[in-house]
Amino acid sequence: MRTVEEINHRIRQGQVKVLTAEAFKHLALEVGVTQAAKAVDVVTTGTFEPMESSGAILNLGHTDPPIKIRRCQLDGVPAYAGFGAVDLYLGASQIAESSRVGEGLETEDVRERGGGHVIADLIAGKPIQLRAVGQVTDCYPRASLETTITRETINQFYLFNPRNLYQNFIVGVNGGDRLLHTYLGPLQPRLGNAVYSNPGALSPLLNDPHLQVIGIGSRIFLGGGIGYVAWEGTQHFPLQKRLPNQTPIGPAATVALIGDAKQMDPDWVRGCYFKSYGPSLMLGVGVPIPLLNEEIARYCAVQDAELVAPVMDFSIPRRVRPTFGLVSYSQLKSGQITIDGQKVRTAPLASLYRARQVAEQLKDWIAAGQFELTAAIAPLPSDRSFLSQDRWGSQVNLS
Structure with a gap:
C-alpha cells in the first residue's frame, strides 16, 4: 500500500x-x-x-601524561577496560565493589548499586568518581588516575545493549x-x-x-x-x-x-x-x-x-x-x-x-515531524537455533 x-x-x-x-x-x-x-x-x-543485558561505552579522552587503563571503577562499579587505552564498557548489571569516598555506606548498601545506576546518573548530568590503574608503557607512562567525570567532560558516551x-x-x-x-x-x-x-x-x-x-x-x-x-x-x-x-x-x-x-x-x-x-x-x-x-x-x-x-x-x-x-x-x-x-x-x-x-x-x-522512519538495511536472522552448554563439561570451582 x-x-x-x-x-x-x-x-x-x-x-x-x-x-x-x-x-x-x-x-x-x-x-x-x-x-x-x-x-x-x-x-x-x-x-x-x-x-x-545493557551497557554503555565511554571514551574518557587522554590524560597528560597518557594512561593505558587496565582496571577502572566508576563510583565503585568496575568497568571493562580491555580494549582502547581510555575506552571503557560499563555493564548495567555490574555490582559495585566500593562506595564513593566519605559516603559511609555499608557493604550491603554498596552492592545494591550497580552499573545501571551509574549509567542513569551520567545521563542525568551527575558527577561520577573515576579511579583507574594503568599499565605503564613507554607511550603510556601514567600509572593511576583519580578524577570526576560527567557526560559533558568525556568524548563518546553511548548505550550499546547486547x-x-x-x-x-x-x-x-x-x-x-x-x-x-x-x-x-x-x-x-x-x-x-x-x-x-x-x-x-x-x-x-x-x-x-x-x-x-x-x-x-x-x-x-x-x-x-x-x-x-x-x-x-x-x-x-x-x-x-x-x-x-x-x-x-x-x-x-x-x-x-x-x-x-x-x-x-x-x-x-x-x-x-x-x-x-x-x-x-x-x-x-x-x-x-x-x-x-x-x-x-x-x-x-x-x-x-x-x-x-x-x-x-x-x-x-x-x-x-x-x-x-x-x-x-x-x-x-x-x-x-x-x-x-x-x-x-x-x-x-x-x-x-x-x-x-x-x-x-x-x-x-x-x-510533529521530529522523527522519520528508516527502512532496515539488512534483515535480522530468521534461522538461529538456541544452544546451551549442557554437553560441554562439568562444574568447576574457580575460587
Whole structure:
C-alpha cells in the first residue's frame, strides 16, 4: 500500500496518520483490519522494563601524561577496560565493589548499586568518581588516575545493549516452600504470586512477529533519545514455536540496540536493584511499525487475548524448568490466573503505564515531524537455533 519513503514524505508534509498500538488495535476491532490499514500509516509500540543485558561505552579522552587503563571503577562499579587505552564498557548489571569516598555506606548498601545506576546518573548530568590503574608503557607512562567525570567532560558516551526487547518471555512462579529472589523479583512460595515481564500487545517485536519491518538500521525511541537496531540480540531465537497468528509461545527474537546517551532523558533511563539478585537498568524503548501492507497491519491488530506465555516454576533449579502450561496476556493483565485449580495473583515487571507513555511520545514525535522512519538495511536472522552448554563439561570451582 505504501513505502517507508512515502510515509516519511507524509511526515515532512504534516499529513502522516499515526496511532499507538493500543489505539490501532481498538480501531481494527471497530472497522476491520483492511479499513484500519488504509487509514493509518504508522503504529507506535513501547515498553519500559528492566533490561540487564545493557551497557554503555565511554571514551574518557587522554590524560597528560597518557594512561593505558587496565582496571577502572566508576563510583565503585568496575568497568571493562580491555580494549582502547581510555575506552571503557560499563555493564548495567555490574555490582559495585566500593562506595564513593566519605559516603559511609555499608557493604550491603554498596552492592545494591550497580552499573545501571551509574549509567542513569551520567545521563542525568551527575558527577561520577573515576579511579583507574594503568599499565605503564613507554607511550603510556601514567600509572593511576583519580578524577570526576560527567557526560559533558568525556568524548563518546553511548548505550550499546547486547540484548533488549525480548519478543516474548515467561511467567515466573514458585511452587516451592521458601521465598525466591529472581530476575523477575520476589516469587512467593506455594504459588503465592506470578510475575510476567513482557507488556504483551504493546510489545514492539510481538507487533512484527517475523521482523518484516524491524531490522538492522531501524530507527527507534531509546531512553528518551534516538537509537537504532544494531544487530540481532544475544539469545536471538526466531525458531521458537508459534501460534497460528505467528506470535511465539515463549522467548524468541531479540535485538541489540545502540544510541547516543548524551541525548537521552533521565526520565526514561533508571537504575534499579533486585533484592538478593543484583542491579539492572530500567529503560524505555519504542519502535515504530510502518504499515506497508495489510499483512503487517494484521499482525499489529493482535490482541492480548491472542498472545500467550509459558508459566515456569522457579523452585526447580534447572535450566529447563517444568511449566504449568500457557496463559494469555489478557489473563495476566486481569490480575489473576488459575494454576492447578489455585487462583494466583499476577503483576507485570514492565510498567504498562510507562510503556503506553513511550508509545504516545513516539507517536507525538512522528506527528510533529521530529522523527522519520528508516527502512532496515539488512534483515535480522530468521534461522538461529538456541544452544546451551549442557554437553560441554562439568562444574568447576574457580575460587
